[in-house]
Amino acid sequence: xxxxxxxxxxxxxxxxxxxxxxxxxxxxxxxxxxxxxxxxxxxxxxxxxxxxxxxxxxxxxxxxxxxxxxxxxxxxxxxxxxxxxxxxxxxxxxxxxxxxxxxxxxxxxxxxxxxxxxxxxxxxxxxxxxxxxxxxxxxxxxxxxxxxxxxxxxxxxxxxxxxxxxxxxxxxxxxxxxxxxxxxxxxxxxxxxxxxxxxxxxxxxxxxxxxxxxxxxxxxxxxxxxxxxxxxxxxxxxxxxxxxxxxxxxxxxxxxxxxxxxxxxxxxxxxxxxxxxxxxx
Amino acid sequence: xxxxxxxxxxxxxxxxxxxxxxxxxxxxxxxxxxxxxxxxxxxxxxxxxxxxxxxxxxxxxxxxxxxxxxxxxxxxxxxxxxxxxxxxxxxxxxxxxxxxxxxxxxxxxxxxxxxxxxxxxxxxxxxxxxxxxxxxxxxxxxxxxxxxxxxxxxxxxxxxxxxxxxxxxxxxxxxxxxxxxxxxxxxxxxxxxxxxxxxxxxxxxxxxxxxxxxxxxxxxxxxxxxxxxxxxxxxxxxxxxxxxxxxxxxxxxxxxxxxxxxxxxxxxxxxxxxxxxxxxx
Numbered sequence: 001x002x003x004x005x006x007x008x009x010x011x012x013x014x015x016x017x018x019x020x021x022x023x024x025x026x027x028x029x030x031x032x033x034x035x036x037x038x039x040x041x042x043x044x045x046x047x048x049x050x051x052x053x054x055x056x057x058x059x060x061x062x063x064x065x066x067x068x069x070x071x072x073x074x075x076x077x078x079x080x081x082x083x084x085x086x087x088x089x090x091x092x093x094x095x096x097x098x099x100x101x102x103x104x105x106x107x108x109x110x111x112x113x114x115x116x117x118x119x120x121x122x123x124x125x126x127x128x129x130x131x132x133x134x135x136x137x138x139x140x141x142x143x144x145x146x147x148x149x150x151x152x153x154x155x156x157x158x159x160x161x162x163x164x165x166x167x168x169x170x171x172x173x174x175x176x177x178x179x180x181x182x183x184x185x186x187x188x189x190x191x192x193x194x195x196x197x198x199x200x201x202x203x204x205x206x207x208x209x210x211x212x213x214x215x216x217x218x219x220x221x222x223x224x225x226x227x228x229x230x231x232x233x234x235x236x237x238x239x240x241x242x243x244x245x246x247x248x249x250x251x252x253x254x255x256x257x258x259x260x261x262x263x264x265x266x267x268x269x270x271x272x273x274x275x276x277x278x279x280x281x
Numbered sequence: 282x283x284x285x286x287x288x289x290x291x292x293x294x295x296x297x298x299x300x301x302x303x304x305x306x307x308x309x310x311x312x313x314x315x316x317x318x319x320x321x322x323x324x325x326x327x328x329x330x331x332x333x334x335x336x337x338x339x340x341x342x343x344x345x346x347x348x349x350x351x352x353x354x355x356x357x358x359x360x361x362x363x364x365x366x367x368x369x370x371x372x373x374x375x376x377x378x379x380x381x382x383x384x385x386x387x388x389x390x391x392x393x394x395x396x397x398x399x400x401x402x403x404x405x406x407x408x409x410x411x412x413x414x415x416x417x418x419x420x421x422x423x424x425x426x427x428x429x430x431x432x433x434x435x436x437x438x439x440x441x442x443x444x445x446x447x448x449x450x451x452x453x454x455x456x457x458x459x460x461x462x463x464x465x466x467x468x469x470x471x472x473x474x475x476x477x478x479x480x481x482x483x484x485x486x487x488x489x490x491x492x493x494x495x496x497x498x499x500x501x502x503x504x505x506x507x508x509x510x511x512x513x514x515x516x517x518x519x520x521x522x523x524x525x526x527x528x529x530x531x532x533x534x535x536x537x538x539x540x541x542x543x544x545x546x547x548x549x550x551x552x553x554x555x556x557x558x559x560x561x562x
Contacts, residue, residue, distance in 0.1 A: 012456045014465035019368035023380070026361035030432050031386055034398030037408060041401050080307055087304040091297060099304075101548045105312050108487075108540040110494025111392075112514040113533040116521055117315035120322050120530075127318060153311055185292065214391025216497035217514065221521065234393035238501060241397065246406050253394045260389070 042251040053251040058227055059236060062252075066233040067259060069144060070212035073151030077208045078201055080152070081159025088160070089167045103160050106153055111217025118150050119221040142224030147232065150218040155208030162204035163197055170196055198274050206267040213260050319537045323530035334520075334528035335535065342508040343516035343532070350424070350499075350512060351492040354431040358488055362439025363481070367469070369440075370447030371455065381444065387436040395433045396501025399426050422504035427512065430498040435488045442484030443477055450476055483550045490543040494536055 042050050053059070087093075088100050106114065122129045122140040132138045140146050170193065178188040216234040224230040231239075233256050240249035292300070323331045334340060365384055369377060387395065402408050403420040413420060420426045454476070458468040474481075496514040504510040507519065513532055520529035 012459050013371050013452060013468070014459065015469070016368060016372045016374075018465075019364040020372075020374070022361065022364035023368055023384075026357075026364070027380075027383055030361075030429070030436055031383065034402060034433065035386070035390075037401040038394065038398050080311075083300065084304050084307060087300050090292070091301055093301055099308060101544055102308070102312055104544055104547070105316065105540065108490055108494075108543050109316075110496060110514050110536045110540065112496040112517045113319060113494070113536050113540070114315060115496075116517060116529055116533055117318045117322075120318045121314060127314070153315070156311065185296075210389055214394065216391065216393050216500075221518075234391050234497065237391075237393050237397055241400060241501065244406065246401060246404065249397055250401055253391070253397050256391060257394065264389075 038250055038253055038257070041247050042254050044247045045251065049247075050251055053248045054255050058231070059233075059252055059255075061228045062231050062233040062236045063255065063259070065144065065147070065231070066213055066256070067263075069147045069151055069232075070209050070215075071263075073148055073155055073212050074205045074209040076148070076152050077155045077159045078205060081156055081204055081208075082163055082197070082201065084156070084160045085163040085167055089164055103157050106155075106157050111154070111215070112221075114153060114218040115150065115221035118146075118153065118218065122146055122149060122222060141222045142226075142230065144230060146222040146224070147219055147230065150222050151212040151215060154215050154218055155212050158207035158211065159201065159204030162200045162207065166197055166200040195274075195277050198277065199271050202267055202271045202274065206264050209267075210260060210264060214256065316537060319530055319533050322526060323534040325530075326527055330527050331531040331534070334525070334531040337528070339508045339511070340516060340528070340532060343511045343513045344535075346424075346427075346510070347493050347512040347514075350427050350431050351489055353428045354435060354492045355485060355489050357432050358435050359439050359481075359485055361436075362443060362484065362488075365440040366443035366447050366477075367473075369444050370450075371452050384440050385437050387433055392434060392495065392497025393501055395498035396430045398433070399429050399502050421502050423510060426502035427499050427510065430502045431492050431495055434495050434498045435491045438488035438491065439481065439484040442480050442487070446477060446480045447473075479550050479554045483547055483554075486543050486546050486550075490540060493539060 042053070045053055084103065088096060088103070119126070119141055121127045122132075124130065124133050124139060124141065126141065129140055132140060138145075140149065174192050174196070175188055178192045179185070183191070214234055216232075219232055220235055223232060223235075225235055233252060237249045237252050240246075240252065335344075365380075368374075369381060400407060400421050403413060403426065404410050405414070407421070420429070454472050455468050458472045459465075463471065493512075494514060495512075496518075499512055500515055500518070503512070503515055505515065505519070507516075511519065513536055517529050517532050517536075520526075520532065
């Protein structure tokens with residue numbers, strides 16, 4: 001009892017009951033009760049029906065596409081984000097502050113705007129799509145590559161913003177020591193800098209993946225939305241809702257959430273394993 | 282902020298140039314080009330058709346609805362966010378970490394799922410659907426549903442900007458005010474609010490930008506009726522699918538301007554406070 005007492009440390013400040021009450025009602029009404037509906041509704045189908053609803057080839061194809069593209073985009077974002085963070089922190093050049101502010105553009109730009117803009121660029125008659133189709137015969141919009149580009153756009157700031165502060169706080173002594181001891185610059189980067197940044201990179205990877213896997217607005221314009229080929233899982237939820245298949249829609253949503261949390265858990269685990277490596281460097 | 286020259290840990294001039302060049306390329310292709318595309322496509326036939334598209338009654342109705350939805354959702358999340366930050370930053374209680382995690386939960390959920398949950402609750406076959414129908418009430422495919430979906434999606438912004446700041450600021454000032462006989466409300470208004478006003482403003486701006494730009498969640502719960510349940514992002518989709526590209530990009534350009542304004546204001550607030558607000562969406 002005394003332990004419990006200590007955790008509820010008495011405070012001279014008023015308003016605890018009121019603010020906690022407001023917070024809990026706000027949280028329950030807006031987040032917890034609705035998500036409970038998502039967790040419970042699919043079971044109306046019964047375990048077998050739920051399984052059949054998720055094991056449908058069209059659902060599996062959509063899940064494979066959403067998760068595959070999100071993982072690939074997050075992986076592409078690692079070197080791109082590291083490059084941008086490195087240049088923004090380590091070098092000085094005209095326009096650096098503006099560039100730093102613009103990194104948040106994908107966060108601030110409404111997804112539908114990003115979607116139509118990327119489609120205007122990469123459609124077969126678009127700014128970049130037309131020359132690429134002419135020169136190499138590449139099709140980008142309305143293929144999985146188009147989806148990938150939208151997800152890279154959406155996820156890039158996560159990696160930049162998680163790596164940036166760690167890179168800024170990295171003590172220069174370690175790099176200097178490595179250089180003095182005769183390491184080449186490349187060795188220093190690989191053996192000293194990269195391990196120190198690894199946890200932040202993984203965090204950025206997880207955030208970019210989490211955002212990309214559920215992304216809707218920026219993808220559906222450029223995706224083509226062909227069942228089995230370019231149909232992402234969130235779109236399939238919309239399709240099932242339009243068929244008034246509430247339980248089926250909820251089943252896809254629940255499958256997405258469970259899978260995403262499992263992958264994020266894995267990323268977290270990997271991060272824990274990497275920590276000693278980062279600390280040693 | 283600027284990189285201090287570190288001779289031993291310095292990159293060779295050619296590597297520096299190559300990195301900056303590559304970063305500018307990534308930046309231009311991924312960030313600047315899409316932004317440019319929005320404005321160029323909107324003005325493709327000159328300024329007048331773009332302005333006419335915005336002055337169209339359906340577009341104006343979409344703008345009005347967007348403003349209305351944001352005007353309801355943002356204050357709700359501001360009050361909830363301040364209450365949550367107050368109880369989390371100023372008091373100790375069991376379950377505090379869990380509460381903080383739950384507040385960020387909406388960021389981990391796909392926008393489509395953020396809309397889906399409200400259909401599961403209030404749709405025709407939702408838990409409360411039949412009851413609502415009996416009483417002639419409409420939530421989903423009408424304004425209330427769009428507001429609820431927007432509140433869900435923008436739920437964490439204010440709380441997550443305030444919590445770290447208020448935790449850093451500690452409790453001493455408020456405790457002093459309370460000891461000197463200030464009431465809870467006086468303490469908040471005279472002591473806490475001046476300390477957090479810029480962060481609060483920054484959180485509200487980010488919340489507002491997302492509220493006005495949200496597509497996926499609102500799309501699921503909107504009736505998609507032109508002039509009635511269409512917000513600006515949804516209107517972009519309708520115009521785009523009808524091949525009215527100038528109109529679609531003109532509305533998109535308005536939203537892109539809002540995004541740029543938000544980024545500019547955020548930059549200004551960061552200069553003012555010397556603190557970086559997390560934008561993660």
